[in-house]
Amino acid sequence: MRIGHGYDVHPLVAGRDLVLGGVKIPHSKGLQGHSDADVLIHAICDACLGAAGLGDIGRHFPDTDPQYKNIDSRKLLRKVKEAIAGRGLKVGNIDSTLVAQAPRLTPHLSQMIQNIAADLGITPESVNIKATSTEKLGFAGREEGIGAHAVVLLMTK
Template sequence: MGKIKVGFGFDVHQLRSQHPFVLGGVNLEHHSGAFGHSDADVLLHAICDALLGAANLRDIGFHFSNTDDRWKGISSLVLLQHVVVLLKEKGFTIGNIDAMVCLEAPKINPHIPAMKIHIAQAASISEEDISIKATTNEQLGFIGREEGVVAYAVCLIERD
C-alpha cells in the first residue's frame, strides 16, 4: 500500500448583484454572483485548497495570488488543472473529492451532474470519485441573507 493523505479546503466569496455566478465550472443563472480576482468559483477554490493541503503544497493563494494579473478573470478549472500537475509532479493521484456548498439560492442540485463532468475532466478523474452536496444556512448570517457563498472540500490523494 502506498502513502495516503487527506486534505481539507474552505473558501468564501461575497455575492454581488448582476455579477456572473460560476460554480463547479458551470455558469448559473441568478440575480447575483460570486465576486473575486478569478472567476470566484468557490467550489473549485475549496477543492484546490484541499488537494494542495493534502500534498503539503501550501494553499491556493500561494500559487495563484490575487495580485497577479495572470489569474485575473481566469476559469478556476484552469487553476484546478495546474494543481493536478503539481500533484503529479510529487507522484500523487487523486483518490476522491467530497465537497459541500452552502448558499440560499440558486438551488444547485440540477447543476451537480454538469459540475461533476467539468471537475472530472479538469482533474483527470472519474465522476464517480467526486461528490458534491449543497445545503442552505436556514436564512442565518451572511449566507442566509444571500450576501455570500461558502464551500468546503475534503480529498484523498495517494502515492505508490
C-alpha cells in the first residue's frame, strides 16, 4: 500500500463556471485557472501521483501547455488513473475535504462522488468527500478562493 496527500487552491473570480468534482455548481463566481480549475480533482490527482512516486499534476499537465487550456479535469483524472496503473497500482480509497465559505456544497457531494468513482473505476463507497467552511477566517472565509485536501491509498493490482 502507498499513501499520498494532495492539496490545491484557486482564486474565485467573476465570469467563470464553478466546477468541483466534475459538477457545475450554480454560483456568482468560478475558480480561475488554466484548466477548469477543479480544486477537488486536482488535489486527488496530486495525491494519486504522489503516492505512486510520479510527481505532481503540474509536471504531467503544465499550465504552459495549450492543450490543457480549459480542459475538463475529469480527463486529467482519467490520465492519472492510467499513469498509476502503469506502475501496477490502483486506488483503494480516497478521503477528501473541500474548504469553501460559499456556496453550500453538501447538495452536490453525491454527484461528485459518482463522477470520481466512475473516472477511477472504483466503487462510490471508496470515495469520501467532506465540505467545510473556515468560519469566515482566511482566504476561503473571505470568499476569495476555494481549497481542497485529499488523501489517497493506492494498492497493488
